Amino acid sequence: MADRLAPVSDAQPARLLLIDGHSMAYRAFFALPVDKFATSSGQPTNAVFGFVSMLANLLRDEAPTHVAVAFDLGRTTFRTEEYEAYKGNRDATPAPFKGQVDVIRRVLETMHIPVLTKERFEADDILATLSTRADAQGMQVLICSGDRDSFQLVTEDVTVLYPVKGVSELARMTPAAVEAKYGVGPARYPDLAALVGESSDNLPGIPGVGPKTAAKWIVQFDGLENVLASADQVPGKAGESLRDNLEQVALNRRLNALITDLELPLGPEDLEARAWDRPALHAILDELEFRTLRDRLFAMLDDEEQAASVDAAAAKLDVAQLGDGELGEWLAQRAGRLLGLDVRGSGAPAAPDAWGIAIADDEGQAVALDLQQIAPADDASLAAWLADADAPKSIHGAKVAWHALAGRGLALVGVVFDTELAAYLCQPDRRAYDLADLAIGYLRRELGGDDGSSDGQGALDLELDGSDEGRRAAVRAAAVRDLTDVLDGEVGDRGLSHLLTDLELPLQDVLGRMERTGIAIDADYLSSLERSFDATVREAAAEAYAVIGREVNLGSPKQLQEVLFDQLGMPKTKKIKTGYTTDAAALTDLFGRTQHPFLEHLLAHRDAIRLRQTVEGLLRSVAPDGRIHTTFQQTIAATGRLSSADPNLQNIPIRTEAGRQIRRAFVVGDGYETLVTADYSQIEMRIMAHLSGDEGLIEAFRSGEDLHSYVGSRVFGVPTTEVSAAQRSKIKAMSYGLAYGLSAYGLSQQLSIAPAEASALMADYFERFGGVRDYLTSVVDEARTTGYTATILGRRRYLPDLTSDNRQRREVAERMALNAPIQGSAADLIKVAMLGVDAELTKQGLASRLLLQVHDELVVEVATGERDAVEALLRTQMAAAGDAVPGGPLNVPLDVSVGVGASWHEAGH
DNA sequence: TACGGAACGTA
């Protein structure tokens, strides 16, 4: 069999991967839903994604040394010249597929994978030629093609990878596999195909002859030639059919023979895999918005390449090896220049620590310091520089760094730019703002190392060699410095500089202090609450078990469905992915209909277990200082709101009496007099009034009357005093629903009224408050045109789905567009207010301090004797936030209500 | 062990 020389013993044979580009792209196109794969601008990318994904898998799994992709050129080939109907049954190329082949070719270009085409020939002919020559040269060949004609090329050293499901699952067609599947070997596969026909090529076979008969004949007569020559000896109906179609079979065989001696510009030896043009590849994958795929691709590079590329990216970075005491001079040489900073450590507000720091300038010079063994002189220089307001710094996530440094007694002042905040303002819908990701996206630079957990906190691996870790930190600091210039431009282009510099950056400092301060907890009381809720949980569970005669996990929706719908045979609730919902609304509805006691106990159990869980979580979060230190996240909510985590103090119960018990545990701390809460009343409706300019709504607020009664009186045409409670609550639901894009149907559901009644209510509402309707439609229209919504301070939210062809996606985006300016403007205002309150506390020399923000509410801990002053400044500053709006003050007043008490519950209202 | 879904707390 082996009639050629075996490869030299040690050397691995070359492995050539050949891909039929068009056929695989086409397969990918139909395997992946086009509506799921598109860029934010609507460019379909499903074929590109499938193709590149398949390519990535092949490169990883097969590790080819040589690669090429062949494409067809147009539809006319020597085959269509011989037989006009060849492939004539193909549907027109779908519009979303057009253009994707060109994109694939661009990707291949950046990967330096040769693309071959040949006038009048098909991609398969090119592959056949290359494969045959490579086989003769002793290479191992893999052919990836969705065209079965390629099976004829299979040998001991040539394997066809044929897609069986999408493009992710490829069958390895070896000689044995072909034989097993078709009953003939690869060389005779085209004989079989000629008899059976190939519908995808529009080549008809012999009627009544399938692969079994065809294989039988080929084996019996030893090849197609002999079958045709002996056609008259073939018995039966099939034989007759054969004799009627001799010409077609011969034609089929001529057409399905692949050409193996084309003249090509490149031979197998010229196809050696080369290094990718990484920046260009990054750029195009970026353009395609392929984030995970990019990670997969680049994760394939072996360590050596990885290291080399990181070195290349950081080649220009010079990490100074300073002797003890030389830091001061290094910093002095750069006095007044903006430097990038990277702090390694833990930024947890309750337990901060920093152990490493790196500083980089804009000329590729950096230093890295181990804070655990820093020389005293350098420590002093560093502390002075960090605390110097005139030493401008840029950091990625300054609040975390600020906490960490504080853990080592270091202040941090003079932060004039934050790359994380800047990226958030530019792309508020991103899930995360890892420095490494931003570096790739904005700088086309791979930072390497840090394995993704590089969010600036806790990412330091102590086991690593110190100098190596120092270099990583320096690379990050340099990336921050370089990103600063790029993002500063991006922020400026979007008109967000004011928001960054005058709002988010200074707010970060306020938030840091709020987190560090924390809020005092009465832990003994909280523990007694826990016991009480726990008792309720046990009782409710026991009673529920008694009713159904067995114990189930009441926290498992799956088991509950069994009990409710199978065991107890209750009517089915609303369908969800995993069956039927068991949420509180559905259970309450079921109880109303069945009066079944199990439901009562189940609901009581739900409530109690929830409360117990909340209490337990809070208890776990109490720090040694007896306070809870939440983290306010400033780059999470796409609308501009803050969020609170570890623990979340923005969702502490308030609606039920049992829930409010929990708020009694949040108390004034030692040495302080009381807590004060101040909240905006109906801030979102006020913003709606301002933004819409609706005279009626504006007048409602100026009149000082109860909003919902006022609006109700206009809608129902009765005096304000005669608006019934039911009318008022309908209006209230309606008003709030408007800001969320509520539909008439949704309103009817919420109010348990007929959809027609809800529609009529909405019509009446808009009749009286037409400015609101006009505003809501215009806000969506404008966002569709510009691509984004904007708040009163210019904060943007980009909503590309507003132009989606997919109705579902489009309507979701429309509701986001309605809500974002309102929710976001409210967020802007309270942020302005927080800065004002904080500044005023300082200015008046007060010791009272901000503790919490809950979207429209501030909680302040008041020092002895400062109560009146604090209350006054809260009212003033929160109301004054409306004056900071560009283009003058809001055209409605901002009402603030204030409460005072020793606990959050008492201070609430 | 990691992840998505369901449920539910807040504004």
Next chain:
DNA sequence: CGTACGTTCCGTAT
């Protein structure tokens, strides 16, 4: 068939 979040638990996939 109403926006924005975070946390917990369950069940399944890994």
